[in-house]
Amino acid sequence: MAFFENGLRAKVMSTEIILEADLSKKILFEALDLVKEFEAKFSAYKEDSLLNRVNINAGISGVICTQDERELFSKALEMAKASDGVFDPTIGILSQATYCFGKSTQKIPTKKELQKAKELVNFKDFIVNKESVYLKRKGMRLDFGGIGKGFIAEKLITYLRNKGAKKALVNAGGEICTFGKNYNIAIKSPYTDENIAVVKTSKAPITFSTSGDYERFISSKENHHILDIKTASQNHYYSSITLIKDGKDGTLLDAVATMAFNTPKEKLRALAKRYNIAIIAIEEEGNLLFENFKSLDIKAIELYAL
Amino acid sequence: MQIKYLFFAIISLVTLEINSFASNLKDSMSFGFNTYNDNANVNVYSPTFSLFKKVSHKWMLGFKMRIDGITAASIKNGANGGHVDAVTGASLNENNFDDVRYAPTLMATYDDGDNTLTLGGYYSTEKDYDGKSLFMNYVRQLNQQNTALGIGFSQSFDKWSPVFDRALPKDNRNERKLDLSINQLITPTFSIQGVFSYMYSEGFLSSPYHYVLQGDIAKFENYPDQRAGEAYSLKSVYLFNDANAMNVSYRYYKDDWDISSHTINIEELHDFSHRLTSGLRLRYYTQTKSNFVQEIGNYNANDAYFATDYRMSAFDSFTIGIPFIYKVGRKNKLTASIDYYQTTKNDYIKSWYDVDSISAVFTSLNYKFDF
Structure with missing residues (x-):
């Protein structure tokens, strides 16, 4: 854990959190407790987390949870419905149990294994009601x-x-929200340790989210971790895609970033307009694509060589 | 009482009460922590360690280590500071700091009471810069140790390895420095010190990353590849009484880039008890601009030199600080300080950091014990 002048940086499980605000350190520590609570409930890597209890009870029974705990489940299901399954939180059978991303057992599965696992991916079998969360089918x-x-x-x-x-x-691990000051937010290059752009925010709330194939993969970037639900495998439209949206809707933006990564460039503009987001995409060949920046409330954007 | 001993330590002279010409070497160890934080979001955290060990009556070996953890460090590419507050990417950088510099120093000292000779070497490494230097200092006591003549010399051999793909015109940066000093005890309570310094640098003296962006001009920062300067300083230390001392110093510097500066330091120290000494220090600094820096926006494409660093322009600065010395025991000492630094408004500071002037706080904490 390290202290900035008026901020806090800490690693909570696998996620690096940076908080900067004109508030006391005590409040920043309290905010950090929120992250720890979240990780305890929703981490796929924690065996006794609420998320894993839901997974273990798939096809058996629902898991009772509080209204606060249901919030993320509800939002994930809403995004799945709104995108007609392009974003689907029931992808766990593929990401965790078949590819096993992030675990020592991670592997490139066979087509047969993927086909079989894909049958268990369906947001329509994911039920969130007033008291509990339930996965209808075992596995x-x-x-x-x-x-x-x-x-x-x-x-x-x-x-x-x-x-x-x-x-x-x-x-929060690269998902960034700001307000109140002109912050400089850099977008990391997928090819080097440097940045390809810096966005200078206005003082209004704004959110950034990036998906990329260059950090989490098995053996090579060919087998990166952002799966296409339809094929249960990887697309290679982009090396990196950054979404920027006015406001503080980080949940929506993170989900849309995942969707955008699996959206071919011909359909990117429609996606950007649908969710009112700006997009910077870097194709695998290194071409830069910009969509929907006209109404984005920022002060400047500076680009550097790739 | 502490002030009195401190007075003589400051001026490096032995009082008339001590008749022996024995070596002054002592085994000691120290641990320290220094910080620097400014409103341009540069933060430096530096733990330090030193160990000095006598290997004979007249010889001592020393080792110092300093680690600087720097956020918002040197590797910023572009036409203005644009310090980055956060990075969005598929995964975050694992490091806590933008840059970490490791700087060990090794030295050997010979001291027979009249002559003190120190030889040493320093090495520092960071992501894009390696520094190496050798140094030598010699002090000769004369006139029943009321006078001390000193000469010091250092030569550094540094090298840039820019993290961006850029071929520099030269990748070396060498500096040499010569100091000549004289300390004279005028009365038992008053001493003066005069120092002449000569500095010469050659090689790549700019930043590899910064560039001037103006209209359709985008030119990398470029300074002359040689710089020669000299400085003259005068320092006086006055012991008012057993519990109060003041030191006042003035330094004048000039170089062949046409930068000249004046520095005035005043420090007053007071013994609050037989253990605790504290006081107040003030520093004022003013410098002229270099002969190649232009007003922001006035560069031409065929200018030979381009600057983005505010230290190439004219500015003043003020520092106010409080030092603390606490004697934990006969052989242990805790020293600390806190200083506030403020520059005058400067267009280059505004252009680079998006603040009107630099305000900074730096602190130090050090625990030293003899063994």
Whole structure:
């Protein structure tokens, strides 16, 4: 854990969290507790997490949870419905149990294994009701990797605002929300350790989310971790895609970033307009694509050589 | 009482009460932590360690280590500071700091009471820069140790390895420095010190990453590849009484880039008890601009030199600080300080850091014990 002048940086399980705000350290520590609570409940790597209890009870029974705990489940299901399954949190059977991304047992599965596992991916069998969460078929698994960091970033920025922050920055594993100050937010190059662009924000709330194939993969970037639900395998439209949206809707943006990564460039503009987001995409050949920046509330964007 | 001993330590002279010309070497170890934080979001955290060990009556070996953890460090590419507050990417950088610099120093000291000779070497490494230097200092006590003449020399051999793909015109940066000093005890309570310094640098003296962006001009920062300067300083230390001392110093510097500066330091120290000494220090600095820096926006494409660093322009700065010395025991000492630094408004600071002036706080904490 390291202290900035008016901020806090800590690693909570696998997620690096940076909080900067004009608030006391005590409040920043309290905010950090939110992250720890979240990880305890929703981490796929924690055996006794709420998420894993839902997975273990798939096809058996629902798991009772509080209204607060149901919030992420509900949002994930909403996104799945709105995207007609392009984003689907029931992808866990593929990501965790077949590819096993992030585990020592991770492997490139056979087509037969993928075909079999794909049958258990269907958001329509994911039920969230007033008291409980339930997966209808045995073997189904939830994975919030495509939405969780955005959710926690949104929670943190809301918490800091409610505590009286006039300016704040939250960085939850690369999912970034800011307000109140002109922050410089860099977009990392997928090819080097450097940055390809820096966005200077206005003081209005704004959120950033990036998906990329260059950090988590098995053996090579050919087998990166952002799966296409339809094929249960990987697309290679982009090396990296960054979404920027006015406001603090990190949950939505994180999910849409996952969807955008599996959207061919001809359909990217429609996706951007549908969700009112700006997109910077870097194709595998190194071409830069920009969509829907006209109405984005930023002060400047500076580009560097790739 | 502590002030009195400190007075003589400052001026490196032995009082008339001590008749022996024995070596002053002592085994000691120290641990320290220094910080620097400014409003341009540069933060440096530096733990330090030193160990000095006598290997004979007249010889001592020393080792120092300093580690600087720097956020918002040197590797910023572009036409203005654009320090980055956060990075969005598929995964975050694992490191906590933008850059970490490791700087060990090794030295050997010979001291027979009249002559003190120190030889040493320093090495520092960071992501894009390696520094190596050798140094030598010699002090000769004269006139029943009321006078001390000193000469010091250092030569560094540094090298740039820019993280961006850029071929530099030269990748070396060498500096040499010569100091000549004289310390004279005028009365038992008053001493003066005069120092002449000569500095010469050659090689790649700019930043590899910064560039001037103006209209349709985008030119990498470029300074002359040689710089020669000299400095003259005068320092006086006055012991008012057993519990109060003041030191006042003035330094004048000029170089062949046409930068000249004046520095005035005043420090007053007071013994609050037989263990605790504290005081107040003030520093004022003013410098002129270099002969190649232009007003922001006035560069031409065929100019020979381009600057983005505010230290190439004219500015003033003020520092106010409080030092603390606490004697834990006969052989243990805790020293600490806190200083506030403020520059005047400067267009280059505004252009690079998006603040009108630099405000900084730096602190130090050090625990030293003899064994």
